[in-house]
Amino acid sequence: MLPQRYIETLVGLFLLFAILALTVLAFKVSGLTNLFPAKTYLVTAEFDEIGGLKVRSAVKIGGVQVGEVSKIALDPVTYRAVVTLAIDDRYNDIPDDSSAGIFTSGLLGDNYIAITPMYNKTFLKNGSQIEMTRSAMVLEKLIGQFLYKIGNSGNDSNANSNANSNEKGDKHANQ
């Protein structure tokens, strides 16, 4: 049997090695910068269509991340999506008439919310609502509309008589 002191030294080294591993996992692998979540304030925004937005999606101003989506719910009366944004306390000077839109990073990337600041002198605070919103562009819908238009313009050349119905179709597609 090995002497107790030797065993204790080896166990100590083992513990140190494991703690080192955890540190590497925390900082190098998961890119942890702050151990405790930063203080945030909550702002809501209503959208007609949120596309692929998820909880924890980024909230950005000018491409800089200022917060994340903390909750997504459906308004039972208006059937609009109510998105709650948790914005970092450091950014407490966002004008309250700013607008929020849902964009896609890259062609097929994740959705994120971009806030475009306006000029009011009063700022967003906990519980306030962003009134001006722009819905997500859903790629499938756009493609659907595009195909619909192509189909109609093909009909257009060979038959003038159903121009009336084409107009209707275009209107429908543009909605």
Next chain:
Amino acid sequence: MMNQLVWLGQSGIENLRQLGKTGLLLFHVVFSPPHWRKNFPLVVQQVYAEGVLSLLIIIVSSLFIGMVLALQGYHTLAKFGASQQLGPLVALSVARELGPVVTAILFAGRAGSAVTAEIGLMKATEQLSSMEMMAVDPLRRVISPRFWGGFISMPLLTMIFNMTAIYGAYLVGVKWLGVDGGVFWSNMQSSVEFHADIVNGILKSMVFGVAVIWIAVAQGYFAVPTAAGIASATTRSVVYASLTVLGLDFVLTAMMIGEW
């Protein structure tokens, strides 16, 4: 017909009895007031026997698992032109699943079987009974340190497994296959969450640690005290522990993904 019914009832009662006995054993080990000052050296010895001595197999296997994961993942991802996603692929699969599960199975084979055989032999040679004769509680002196040693070792081994597996993937992906190092790490950092992925993986490994070492200790303690009894107890210890780990893994993953 009647005989089969009797047999069914008998085996049901017997199984329940075994389960109850092992449950009581766990209860005693966890809740019997531990003499920390007296038992601490014993626990340290067991951390050495179960943890430090398992390091070699954990490090070697994790290095190769990380390397082969990177190799396989790179060629599949390259088909879609997404080879820069190699880092997230490896890190997420290792931190969430492979790390805890493979460590637990290796731990059951390396440390659990040894614990079962040791306790079983102690029982067969009546060392446990003679301890009782000397008014030394074998639960406190033999079983409890082994349990706590395994419980402490498992999460530590998992952390080391995760780190070396990701390093192995780095070696293959970046040094050999030529994925850019900065892209490898930054994509990994942007998609791996500390709380959701790494902490949950370590929580899993703690649960697996309890399951594996509990099964090992109970199989040893209730082994039939003969050579054949110890052999079958050791086999059962490894088989039951591996199956329990795989089953628990599904349950835990379902709990963790379902907003836990």
